[in-house]
Amino acid sequence: MKMSLQLIKSRSDINSEQPALTIRKLNKVFHTDSGYLNVLEAVNFDIATGELICITGPSGCGKTTLLQLIAGFMTPSGGSIQIKGRTVTRPGPDRCVVFQEDALFPWLTVAENIAFGVKRIMSGNLLSREVHLYLEMVGLTAFKDYLPREISGGMKQRVALARVLILKPQVLLMDEPFGALDAQTREEMQNLLLFLWKELSHTIVFITHDLTEAITLADRIIMMSRNPGRIQSDIPVLLSRPRKKESDAFHQFYRELRSSLK
Numbered sequence: 001m002k003m004s005l006q007l008i009k010s011r012s013d014i015n016s017e018q019p020a021l022t023i024r025k026l027n028k029v030f031h032t033d034s035g036y037l038n039v040l041e042a043v044n045f046d047i048a049t050g051e052l053i054c055i056t057g058p059s060g061c062g063k064t065t066l067l068q069l070i071a072g073f074m075t076p077s078g079g080s081i082q083i084k085g086r087t088v089t090r091p092g093p094d095r096c097v098v099f100q101e102d103a104l105f106p107w108l109t110v111a112e113n114i115a116f117g118v119k120r121i122m123s124g125n126l127l128s129r130e131v132h133l134y135l136e137m138v139g140l141t142a143f144k145d146y147l148p149r150e151i152s153g154g155m156k157q158r159v160a161l162a163r164v165l166i167l168k169p170q171v172l173l174m175d176e177p178f179g180a181l182d183a184q185t186r187e188e189m190q191n192l193l194l195f196l197w198k199e200l201s202h203t204i205v206f207i208t209h210d211l212t213e214a215i216t217l218a219d220r221i222i223m224m225s226r227n228p229g230r231i232q233s234d235i236p237v238l239l240s241r242p243r244k245k246e247s248d249a250f251h252q253f254y255r256e257l258r259s260s261l262k
């Protein structure tokens with residue numbers, strides 16, 4: 001495969017020290033009416049600090065389950081998940097999740113939604129400065145006093161992003177966050193995410209079943225297979241940034257990834 005080698009670790013904040021996230025021998029079994037459902041089996045991977053990885057795979061392969069385990073919303077049936085060496089046992093401020101349909105508080109304005117999670121630890125000028133900073137970062141300054149029902153789906157996802165980024169999580173977990181958006185808005189949100197990632201250097205785990213989205217965003221693509229959910233391959237995306245969807249290199253990478261799935 002012909003690739004530009006400039007990419008993989010071009011970001012200076014990706015370090016070779018302790019990984020941001022370590023997953024070892026992770027299993028998840030659900031008990032259902034029809035018996036045991038082995039959803040994840042022997043999942044192993046590391047993510048470096050500042051890395052943006054995409055997890056992809058067929059519907060029902062356990063992507064959301066994996067993300068919820070990392071978030072601490074559920075507990076593993078076996079194996080371990082560590083953030084910077086600390087085992088995840090419950091949700092924590094070091095991890096934040098953005099879902100496809102983010103439930104903003106409908107009675108709060110855009111600015112109040114963004115402020116909500118930090119109101120307990122910040123007030124007055126400091127709080128309003130922070131909120132303004134994040135409003136500006138996601139391009140919503142002019143809409144700060146609008147209610148969620150008065151803004152578009154893309155804008156709601158901008159609010160959803162701002163209100164988790166203001167918490168300064170170590171790891172940002174995203175479950176098909178742009179899946180419900182139209183193609184153009186989706187592309188704008190991908191660009192925004194890449195801009196924020198460059199500015200803020202978060203470690204990001206991004207789930208998508210869209211290969212084009214994965215290639216646009218990721219340092220690495222983890223492909224899962226189904227029944228039980230396992231890691232099928234873990235592929236570095238050796239394309240220079242910013243990535244152009246129209247470029248030959250992009251198309252070639254897409255084709256090779258597609259054929260590796262078959």
Ligand SMILES: Nc1ncnc2c1ncn2[C@@H]1O[C@H](COP(=O)(O)OP(=O)(O)O)[C@@H](O)[C@H]1O
Pocket residue numbers: 030031032037039057058059060061062063064065066
């Ligand atoms: N709480 C649950 N109880 C029982 N089965 C579940 C539960 N959550 C998910 N599943 C099942 O686990 C499998 C993986 O689901 P999920 O993680 O949502 O997959 P994906 O996000 O890749 O589409 C599916 O077969 C789903 O029906």
Ligand SMILES: [Mg+2]
Pocket residue numbers: 063064065
């Ligand atoms: Mg899912």
